[in-house]
Amino acid sequence: MLKLSKYVLYDIVRSKIILAYTLFLFLVSFSLFNMEENSSKAIMSLLTIILIVVPMISMIFTTIHYYNSYEFIELMLSQPMSRRKILLSEYAGVSVSLLSSFLIGVGIPILVYSPDAIGFSFLFTGGALTLVFTSLAFLTSVIARDKARGIGFALLLWFYFALIYDGLILLILFTFSDYPLEKLTLVLTALNPIDLGRISIMLKMDVSALMGYTGALYKDFFGSGSGILFTVGIMFLWIILPLWGALRIFKKKDL
Amino acid sequence: MKTAMITALISLLVFASCSTQVEPFKYGTDICYNCKMGIIDPKFGGELVTKKGKNYKFDDVGCMVRYLKSGLLEQKDIAQTAVINFEKQNDFINVNKAIFAASDAIRSPMNFNAAAFSSKDAADKFLADKPGKELNWNELYNKIE
Amino acid sequence: MLRLILILPTIIYCIPTFAKTIVVGKNQSITTIRKAVEIAKNKDSILVLPGIYKEGNIVINKSLTLAGQNFPILDGENKYEIFTVSGSDITIKGxxxxxxxxxxxxDYASVKVIDAKNIFVENNKVINAYFGIHFSNSSYVTIRNNTITGSPAMEQTTGNGIHLWKCNHALIENNRISGHRDGIYFEFVTESMIRNNYSTKNIRYGIHFMFSHYNSYFDNTFNDNGAGVAVMYSHNVTMERNTFEQNWGASSYGILLKDISDSRIQHNSFLKNSVGIHMEGSSRIEISQNIFKENGWAIKVQASCDDNNFYQNNFYGNSFEISTNGTMMLNKFYNNYWDKYEGYDRNKDGIGDVPYHPVSMYSMIVEENPNALILLRSFMVSLLDKAEKAIPSLTPENLIDDKPMLKPNKL
Structure with a gap:
């Protein structure tokens, strides 16, 4: 299994796309840290970019990779290896390469300019988002039959988490504005990994004061030990559940 | 399936969080809904809770009366109308059970100068050595313009 | 002879005014301030030597000058009000x-003054008091160079640093106030001046005006209070050259204006406050030549405000510039500098040719439904703002600066 992962990883690195991605992240973060007058402002701008780019690239790259290695996967299936192992090695290969891209591209600038609690939680969030959306992409790829549909599906899902979900929250907030919604918004935002990542970082920064009463409530919650555990737990579920679903479907699937 | 689940979840949360209890004041953090002043004097204040579970906090019973009179909130939507006991911080008394002492010896945050007590005895005792008079909720409500 | 007759009354009149100085100290014939006050006559001075005096409550109702040498300590033992003063021409210093x-x-205070005139309280230190210096029903009072330090541990049971009720012609200058409820509190105070004070870490406001007219405050610094200054139910208040910084928190402001009219806010700096100015029910206020930098909201103007003028202010790096909860706007904005302005200036007169809309779509949403703040900095919010900028539809169309400056105003 390890051998297979290694092979997948080698294959990905050779394609150079991942190198371009690393370089892109590196240049963006480096220039933001140089442009903005203080590191917290840079982190704020970087956050906006990362929250869009990381999920999108993770999903699209994973989907394309999956369909491109379709023949390879079929070949592997003819070998005495369980389907579970094959898919997991693919997952390991893709996620390790994307994760290291992120950790190198964004991690190095952060270690240089902002090696503090905010910086580390930023790296955690970015890393978790990479893994979450890689998992999700595996799920959609396994479900969809052809490449075009798979990419479309992946993009739609990305669009949903990055944009539509927040629109729905806004809709709910306005529809039920007569009710006390502080706790509801807390739960709803926690159910979207992108929102969860954004809020858990923002609450560590000065900007959280702008979030007013709701923000204060959030801060009480996310600032506590159980809040941190909760964030990590939800992210973990978002990684495990789609992957588990993908495995189940892949096992039964007629390839 | 997913939509159904989300809908179920939302309705559950909305109605679960629908408690109509008064919420204790967080002094130094909460602000008065009417005058926007920070709530800090533990002897005064009031709170409205709507039937849908929203809380409105006030730093002075006068601010609460003014807000009620503004008509922004309809009487039929209100589940609780409570005032702070002058003698005990964060102890809420239903307005209809409260006895108010109106006296110029009292300096309330918004200058309405009325204090709420849980019993007539307490108000009597308080007013024993001060000018002023006792009012019930309706009298106080009508007195404040 | 005639001359003598003329002079004599003057001499006679003068004799009793030869004021004497009574010295109070451990090794003096008089060891307590209470005794000294008792035997003193009008216009006498009492000099208190260094030491610790625990005398409970001392009532002063003669025209005296009480001076401490090297800050003698007057301890109220957490039980007593220390000085209760009334009368006229009284000085308390050192x-x-x-x-x-x-x-x-x-309202126990360290120094409480009731029904008095011509009072000076200067160069004192007040530590761990409920109310620091408390005046009521007094006129022509000066409170100067005092340091008033409360103990923030007491939270909601602390009183105000300097508290004035029904006073007029007060001068409050060069004081340093921290750890109280409100740094300086005015209720029914008129024609008074507050200048050069430093108010920090007070639980509620740096200065608080209630029903107080014709007052001015300038050159003060308000740092890290619950909120900077609250001006409520007053008119004709002048606010100049003050610095409001770091009033940062969920319900914090630089200035809170509530039912204010005919006032001026000029040449102030607002740095890093959650809200620079929050105004409600305010009319005829001139807000000009101020700097708003890196605030959450520079100015929140509620729909209940009218006839206010905002001009020649400079706005830099504020998350929200102007926000309002109404669609009608009865206030004027002109000649302000907005760092987010992207217009052009073809005739090179320094004024942009395209009007500037300082209200963003998201700020309107948040005003309506504060819970929506949870979407701050999300992708959807930035898209919404961009869309609204391209096709304005929800933001008030007459809330514009039609003469925005291309370069910051020189202040």
């Missing part, structure tokens, strides 16, 4: 007041 008592019903 003392250290500490541990004056607190009471739920009485």
């Amino acid at each position: 003392f250290q007041f500490q541990n004056s008592g607190s009471s739920a019903m009485n």
